[in-house]
Amino acid sequence: MRTEDLDTPFLAVDAGVLERNLTDGADRARRRGLAWRPHAKTHKSVAVARRQLAHGAAGLTLATVAEAEVFAAAGVDDLFLAYPVWAAGGRADRLRALAGRVRLRIGVDSVAGADRLAAALRGAPAQVLVEVDSGHHRTGVDPGDAGGLAARARAAGLAVAGVFTFPGHAYAPGARAAAAADEVAALSAAAAGLAAAGIEPLVRSGGSSPTEDLSPDLPDRWAPTESRPGVSVFGDAQQVELDAAGFDRCALTAVATVVHARPGHAVLDAGSKTLGADRAPWASGYGRLPGHPDARVTALSEHHATVAFGDEPVPEPGSRVRVVPNHVCSAVNLADHLVVLSGDGAGGDTVVDRWPVDARGANT
Amino acid sequence: MRTEDLDTPFLAVDAGVLERNLTDGADRARRRGLAWRPHAKTHKSVAVARRQLAHGAAGLTLATVAEAEVFAAAGVDDLFLAYPVWAAGGRADRLRALAGRVRLRIGVDSVAGADRLAAALRGAPAQVLVEVDSGHHRTGVDPGDAGGLAARARAAGLAVAGVFTFPGHAYAPGARAAAAADEVAALSAAAAGLAAAGIEPLVRSGGSSPTEDLSPDLPDRWAPTESRPGVSVFGDAQQVELDAAGFDRCALTAVATVVHARPGHAVLDAGSKTLGADRAPWASGYGRLPGHPDARVTALSEHHATVAFGDEPVPEPGSRVRVVPNHVCSAVNLADHLVVLSGDGAGGDTVVDRWPVDARGANT
Structure with missing residues (x-):
């Protein structure tokens, strides 16, 4: 046909261009020593997710519990909900079920959200990452507040594994390099805050399509460990x-x-x-x-x-x-x-x- | 629940507000002596369409053949495709099937489009309306060119029943009244052009949600006969x-x-x-x-x-x-x-x- x-x-998806994007995306993360956890919100497709995993993705990033449910049902077993999920009502039950089924990480950016999540999980085995605002001013806490929030989340019963950010302010002409630097600085400062609170910030997760190709030096003890580009699997205008x-x-x-x-x-x-x-x-x-x-x-x-x-x-x-x-x-x-x-x-x-x-x- | x-x-749809909007929409058209043919692109819902028909809608307006197929399958039998459909390939077959099933009107705004449509329909019983540009400058011909296009469409074997326009330039602050006047003037001029070409412009179809509530005097011989609001069934910001x-x-x-x-x-x-x-x-x-x-x-x-x-x-x-x-x-x-x-x-x-x-x- x-x-x-x-x-x-x-x-229409050009399979050849997609294959090249997958190869390059995986290589780019590998060269920087980062785990590659592409955001599946871009493709919402099990077929594309399988190709990302075959190219070495550590798992997937998702924005909603419903997205996570779709990929979990398809057998993807390592998922990060990069969103300050409000775990109430039916969503609490769905999150708990998901946590029992896959290796799950969930974003947290407030004490109220952490308390709610802890109540929802009832000890189900999920990890949380504290969301940090690196300059996009959407969700996330100031890097200096990450340690305090992490301590509160741990006190609520959550397993805090690190920090994450989305440098969305890279989406402006000429802003990519500065946003990439902001991202690294914010993750580092937030991770140091967790460490000071006695919490090992194992995961420092960043990344966006406009910044993933930039390679700021990562000499810092708390440099990023993970990259979460979405759009670049397909590209767009x-x-x-x-x-x-x-x-x-x-x-x-x-x-x-x-x-x-x-x-x-x-x-x-x-x-x-x-x-x-x-x-x-x-x-x-x-x-x-x-x-x-x-x-x-x-x-x-x-x-x-x-x-x-x-x-x-x-x-x-x-x-x-x-x-x-x-x-x-x-x-x-x-x-x-x-x-x-x-x-x-x-x-x-x-x-x-x-x-x-x-x-x-x-x-x- | x-x-x-x-x-x-x-x-969420508030059933009470919807009911009031339906009643008022029907009344508004009735007061102006217009057939009410709401655009189903807004709701895409058979349940809402049935309510519009129960309130006196003459039929539905659609933007695509696929939309028309959905409502035809649900038993709605009077449909206007207010779009200069390019009737090639599989779409030609689908249009012909639709024309054999419901009372169908289709937009035309070019000689090439009319020729293509005539070839697609192969005599199946559809009517066409010539689309006129009343100021939105999207699709449609100048009102002065409507008669010539109608004659060409008729020569190609199409049954030309009138003219239509969408006064989309009403979507700007303070522009509603002028756009409503443009709409009436464009339909009138185009209809006069059809009449001069020996084609009775039975249908003069206009309407948009921002203009439907305006009531310019309609003394003209070729005043509008039909209104096609979409959004106002639900309203929006x-x-x-x-x-x-x-x-x-x-x-x-x-x-x-x-x-x-x-x-x-x-x-x-x-x-x-x-x-x-x-x-x-x-x-x-x-x-x-x-x-x-x-x-x-x-x-x-x-x-x-x-x-x-x-x-x-x-x-x-x-x-x-x-x-x-x-x-x-x-x-x-x-x-x-x-x-x-x-x-x-x-x-x-x-x-x-x-x-x-x-x-x-x-x-x-």
Whole structure:
């Protein structure tokens, strides 16, 4: 079967580019001496997770209990919930069941959250990592408060194994290097705080796709031990525009049809319900077209992407074009499955497989 | 069952508010003498569609063939595909099958698209409406070109029944009244063009949620005959910020848990994978909290919404809050089902039903 046989829009994964991204992702962590624990929120796919594990991933990172349940059911047995989970109600029971089934780590960033988690686990064998704010200012405690929180969590009955952070402030033009340095500094300071409180900070977990390729010297006693990139398994337009990857690293594209053309512009049938509506303030549009690097997606509706082609010829109605989503995690979460294309690394058109997005919509 | 028994995040529909929106939507069209053909892309739910039809909807509007297939399978027999469908490959066969099954109208906005559609239908009994650009500059032809395109479509063998437009430029502060006037003018001019070409423009279809409540005088011979609002069945934060609706018209909210609190800010577990990432340039944030009208969602990640509470007390971790998404159509398309709450009109907490989002992800 070829892509022409499939009605657009759909998400296609180039198996060759994916394979190269997997190899390089594993190598990059290995060169830095880090455990590689990719974030499965990006692909939500058991097929991709198995490939990550085959390439040497130490386990998976997840954002929700529901995601963790999907991968645990598929036999992945080492999971880190990198989120300050609020372990109440049904979620408490689900977490306890999960802890009885897999090697589980869970994020904590407040005393209330730690108390709640301890009550939920009732001694079930999970470890916790204290979340630290390294500059993104989303969740996490100040590095200087990590030791105190770790001590409170331990007093509540939790097994504290270390610290983690997400340097999300790397997602801005020119910010990658500074964010990578912030990340290392925050993990180190937080780990020192745990050590001062008498808790061995065995795990110092960081990483994001824009920072994973940077290699700050890691001489510190409490340097990172683990990297958790998500997006880089597929790449996306934001990574391209942050200079964190090239189009040759974009394994996933939306295949779309031109439904309307006028001078300078075309409208595609892949809108926000296919690509996702994410647009960082610095993004040049709502996605990019690798085959038309100067084109910009200037407007997005649910089923329309308006593309400005500038001086380039505008593709005719009925033409197919490929769009790299701005944020691949959002696009994948809109699809029931990913169409896998033969791995010639150049967007080959032969459909070789179809992978379900197993954890699509797994938000709870 | 009460909402407390459900793990967050989830989308909840207040049955009382929905009922009021349905009654008012039907009344509004009736008062203007318009057929009411709500856009099902908003709810994607057979249960909601049945309620719209019971309140007097003439049929449904859809954006994709896949959506139309879902509602046709549920027995809805009058469908308008308000989109310049490119009827090639498998989609051609699917359209022809649909035309043999329900009363079907399809949008056309180019000669190439009309030729393709005629070839796809092979005489199957569908009508087409010419799409006109009334100022949104997305798809559609200039009103002055509608007659010529209609004549070409008829020559290709299509049954041309009229014209339609979407005044999407109403989605800007202060733009509603002018967009509503543009809509009426564009439909009238286009219809006159069809008449001049010897084609009776029986259907003049317009409508958007921000313009449906406006009532420009419709004295013209070619005034609109049909209204196609989508969002207003549920309401959303964009409608509130455009002054097109109040929070009392927001039937759908995301129920979320506070997972992190610090002075002035809380972080919720409903992020872009629950609320959608839509943010118009003029929006005040990524959604609104009806219970905290001065609060703003200042940042959104996949599973984090950062809320600034200003001088207000910040809810404690574990508290539940409700968030009205910016764009309800995107939020609904992320969910597998909608939790229906008892219709006390005040966000009652008793769960009375659970409606599947039948056409979720139906993009092709």
